[in-house]
Amino acid sequence: MKNISIYISLVLLIFSGVMLFDSFKLEYGGDYGPGAGFLPVWVNGILFILTFILFIMSFKKDIRLIKDVLPQHKERLHLLITILSPILFLTTLNFLGFTLSSILVLFCLFVLSFKWYWSATFAFIVSIVIFFVFKELLSVPLPVNQFGW
Amino acid sequence: MESLQLLLQGFETALSWNNLFYCAIGVLFGMLVGVLPGLGPAAGTAILLPLTYGLEPITAIIMLAGIYYGSMYGGTITSILINTPGEAASVITCLDGYPLAQQGRAGAALAIAAIGSFIGGTLSLIGLIIFGPIVANQVLKFGPPEFFALVVLGLTLLVALMGKSLIKGLIAALFGLSLAFIGQDPGSGYIRFSFGVTNLTSGIEFIAIAMGLFGFSEILFNIEKGLDNKNSTPAKIKGLLPKKEEWYPSLKAIGRGSGLGFVLGLIPGLNSVIPTMISYSMEKKMSKTPDRFGKGAIEGVAGPETANNAYSGSALIPLLTLGIPTSPTIAVLLGAFVMHGLTPGPTLYQTNPTVIWGIIASMFIGNLLLLIMNWPLAGVWAKITLVPFKILLPILLMVTIVGTFSIRNNLFDVLVMLIFGVIGYFFKKIDIPLAPVILTFVLGSVLEKTLVQSLTMFEGNFFEFFTRPISGVILAIAIISLLWSIYGGIRGKKVGVDDVEI
Numbered sequence: 001m002k003n004i005s006i007y008i009s010l011v012l013l014i015f016s017g018v019m020l021f022d023s024f025k026l027e028y029g030g031d032y033g034p035g036a037g038f039l040p041v042w043v044n045g046i047l048f049i050l051t052f053i054l055f056i057m058s059f060k061k062d063i064r065l066i067k068d069v070l071p072q073h074k075e076r077l078h079l080l081i082t083i084l085s086p087i088l089f090l091t092t093l094n095f096l097g098f099t100l101s102s103i104l105v106l107f108c109l110f111v112l113s114f115k116w117y118w119s120a121t122f123a124f125i126v127s128i129v130i131f132f133v134f135k136e137l138l139s140v141p142l143p144v145n146q147f148g149w
Numbered sequence: 150m151e152s153l154q155l156l157l158q159g160f161e162t163a164l165s166w167n168n169l170f171y172c173a174i175g176v177l178f179g180m181l182v183g184v185l186p187g188l189g190p191a192a193g194t195a196i197l198l199p200l201t202y203g204l205e206p207i208t209a210i211i212m213l214a215g216i217y218y219g220s221m222y223g224g225t226i227t228s229i230l231i232n233t234p235g236e237a238a239s240v241i242t243c244l245d246g247y248p249l250a251q252q253g254r255a256g257a258a259l260a261i262a263a264i265g266s267f268i269g270g271t272l273s274l275i276g277l278i279i280f281g282p283i284v285a286n287q288v289l290k291f292g293p294p295e296f297f298a299l300v301v302l303g304l305t306l307l308v309a310l311m312g313k314s315l316i317k318g319l320i321a322a323l324f325g326l327s328l329a330f331i332g333q334d335p336g337s338g339y340i341r342f343s344f345g346v347t348n349l350t351s352g353i354e355f356i357a358i359a360m361g362l363f364g365f366s367e368i369l370f371n372i373e374k375g376l377d378n379k380n381s382t383p384a385k386i387k388g389l390l391p392k393k394e395e396w397y398p399s400l401k402a403i404g405r406g407s408g409l410g411f412v413l414g415l416i417p418g419l420n421s422v423i424p425t426m427i428s429y430s431m432e433k434k435m436s437k438t439p440d441r442f443g444k445g446a447i448e449g450v451a452g453p454e455t456a457n458n459a460y461s462g463s464a465l466i467p468l469l470t471l472g473i474p475t476s477p478t479i480a481v482l483l484g485a486f487v488m489h490g491l492t493p494g495p496t497l498y499q500t501n502p503t504v505i506w507g508i509i510a511s512m513f514i515g516n517l518l519l520l521i522m523n524w525p526l527a528g529v530w531a532k533i534t535l536v537p538f539k540i541l542l543p544i545l546l547m548v549t550i551v552g553t554f555s556i557r558n559n560l561f562d563v564l565v566m567l568i569f570g571v572i573g574y575f576f577k578k579i580d581i582p583l584a585p586v587i588l589t590f591v592l593g594s595v596l597e598k599t600l601v602q603s604l605t606m607f608e609g610n611f612f613e614f615f616t617r618p619i620s621g622v623i624l625a626i627a628i629i630s631l632l633w634s635i636y637g638g639i640r641g642k643k644v645g646v647d648d649v650e651i
Binding site: 008009015036069071106110113126139 | 365373
């Protein structure tokens with residue numbers, strides 16, 4: 001089970017299965033023409049069949065080993081941190097405010113390549129610039145802490 | 150004549166200081182996107198979209214269009230000077246551009262690329278001016294069945310041409326269509342597939358998906374390559390003109406590239422790489438000395454560079470006249486139109502001529518600005534590639550996060566962006582193309598609305614589509630193209646193109 005195609009096609013199969021199941025709950029046709037479920041039933045039905053074929057193919061024809069497809073060692077860690085960084089931003093934003101959350105996330109990303117003091121400096125400068133551009137120039141209401149940043 | 154008058158009015162709009170400024174900013178960012186390897190036009194346009202939130206609709210579109218066609222220019226510089234294409238359409242330019250640079254003739258290659266790009270871009274704009282209103286006028290006569298048939302044709306051509314596997318192309322297209330069902334049903338107003346999540350009742354935000362699939366997933370791919378990844382030092386530029394005897398064959402290649410790029414830009418699913426590849430092989434075949442190609446033939450730079458810029462202009466015709474995007478970048482532009490309260494399509498020519506003609510006029514100005522920026526300043530642009538990824542990528546990531554948040558000031562959109570970034574990353578790992586996902590998602594509501602309207606008109610009889618000449622012919626072409634693709638897939642001869650224009 002080191003074949004990544006199996007996992008991706010399985011996720012797609014589950015997605016299409018759930019969508020197809022939910023499509024059946026919708027009205028297929030009404031008095032005046034097709035209902036809300038008409039196209040979803042067909043689209044999700046065909047998608048389900050195709051993802052099932054892909055799932056079967058992934059065992060025999062479309063084999064892609066995780067070790068060949070995903071990065072190893074340092075790059076894998078970097079990738080994971082990058083994927084987690086928006087989650088860190090989302091979880092801290094409401095109580096830390098934009099600037100501190102942004103500094104935290106950027107620090108985590110910069111520190112992968114720079115010394116901690118350079119990372120802190122870059123994170124601080126970039127966050128302030130982004131805050132200024134979006135909040136002041138573009139008038140985007142960024143979530144702020146009790147101090148207004 | 151009327152078009153000319155409207156174009157002059159468009160120039161009046163485009164030449165206002167404000168629009169001129171944002172046009173320059175747009176092409177500047179576009180150049181930057183083009184120059185930086187690993188950041189394609191769709192990703193660049195999506196990431197920079199939030200910068201236009203506070204702008205007037207016309208100014209915003211002028212800026213975003215500038216990013217789009219500007220990126221086509223920028224990619225050339227790195228292809229010629231450091232043998233690294235800034236975006237996919239410039240891959241082919243490396244073949245002869247870099248050898249020319251090694252021979253100390255980088256200036257000549259850059260000059261012919263800039264001139265070709267300018268001529269190709271300008272000619273395709275003239276095509277847009279001539280054919281745009283004609284097509285829009287004809288399309289006004291279309292009813293829901295004709296629009297449905299057109300969308301189906303666009304999607305089948307896309308699926309038939311995109312990706313290496315027909316099954317994966319179809320899965321990508323249907324996945325995008327399935328996502329488009331989330332939210333309110335366009336016919337009955339019924340809320341579908343929200344699974345009790347309040348944020349899903351209004352559907353998934355298109356820009357969040359685009360940012361994820363094309364922005365965040367690209368960042369992940371670049372991180373995978375290693376943050377210490379560095380580009381080589383650019384070659385020195387000497388002289389800014391080709392030799393006297395090179396002008397004539399170059400101009401002939403530019404002429405052919407313009408025509409080719411213009412025609413191919415009208416076909417859905419053909420990304421900007423295809424015109425460059427066809428142009429290159431055409432130039433090689435037509436040359437009396439084909440063995441020069443790959444060793445520094447100037448026509449090998451002139452043709453493809455012209456073709457990709459001609460393509461980018463004509464690809465706007467289906468968008469502006471039919472409201473149908475033909476590539477992911479154009480889909481992002483469509484999203485930008487909608488975000489700013491404009492609906493591209495035939496009625497836009499009637500309801501908002503100032504916008505349409507202002508954008509077209511701004512593209513003439515933008516092309517001229519790009520010629521100036523590219524030709525004498527190429528060396529300066531090339532130095533930008535020396536900015537290390539380890540600085541650039543965290544900044545891009547933060548701009549992507551904040552930009553996604555600022556669409557609706559909603560953290561849910563950031564989560565959507567993250568999810569689709571990861572989906573995009575893994576889809577690419579098993580060669581599921583991303584372009585069909587975004588295009589079917591964008592066209593999903595139009596497809597469903599026109600299908601429901603048509604079937605209501607036909608009292609449920611699907612075959613009525615074939616009794617109307619226009620919808621019948623278009624649907625027949627769609628079916629033939631799909632069958633041809635299935636046949637090609639079974640015979641193992643599928644003519645697929647990589648999903649590269651991101």
